[in-house]
Amino acid sequence: MPISDANRAGEPCWADLMTSDLPRAREFYTRLFGWTTQESGPEYGDYVTFQMGGEDVAGMGAQEPDSTLPDAWTTYLAVTDADATVAAARAAGAEVLAEPMDVGAIGRMAILMDPTGAPIGIWEAHEFTGFGLVDAAGAPVWHELNTRDFARAIDFYTQVFGWKPVVLSDTDDFRYSTIGAEGTMVAGVFDAADHLPDSTPSHWQLYLGVKDVHAATVTVTELGGTVIREPWTAEFGTFSLVTDPTGALFVLGSVDEQANADENAVEPDADLPIG
Known part of the structure; x- marks a missing residue:
């Protein structure tokens, strides 16, 4: 782990x-x-x-x-x-x-x-530095800013937090940059201006790891949560968008499916970022 x-x-x-x-x-x-x-x-x-x-x-x-x-x-x-x-x-x-x-x-x-x-x-x-476990089942695996003003967001976080964004894609259909120390990726910024519903503002999105996204998605509904988007597979794994019983949004992300995801990878559609 x-x-x-x-x-x-x-x-x-x-x-x-x-x-x-x-x-x-x-x-x-x-x-x-x-x-x-x-x-x-x-x-x-x-x-x-x-x-x-x-x-x-x-x-x-x-x-x-x-x-x-x-x-x-x-x-x-x-x-x-x-x-x-x-x-x-x-x-x-x-x-x-x-x-x-x-x-x-x-x-x-x-x-x-x-x-x-x-x-x-x-x-x-001071005494508490934060996460003790990451990139594992039951732990955070990704953090993502879905923003309505991509250029302004990149400028702000670069200026205030010293980010050095790496461009993953830069097209009108899919604009995405990542941040992290050299050789690592820890978070992403998605140009969501043309993809978010009118009522949804810019927001940060938390991805939590599970071994089986399909099974965990079923469990979400059994526990009173809601599935906003059924599992989909993209270049970096399998994901589903869900809420807890009171409406807090998060993403389930696979941690042990990379090989399968690579074999079956599809281009992400424009509805949601890839994770």
């Missing part, structure tokens, strides 16, 4: 769910992925940390009772100075949804909305 013992600045380092129904979400995700949970207690707002094989893979917190925000997953990018990053992001056109705040002794966080309308978290690690 790929263990993550460090998270590089500017790259995804954590993801958590804000949910209107903690008990229901806990049951859904623990049964779907085999996760166990650690409860933080009142000191950290009863925040829940999901673990796989004893390694931290994601978190979960409760929506405020009067919140009108939809339940959703948030990706966090690692930074060395949360306050300086927020200042740079604001100057580059971002909206600050949550100003920098200390989370006990474990780190400092903030929530931004990038200039294209996608919320993104930032995390300055």
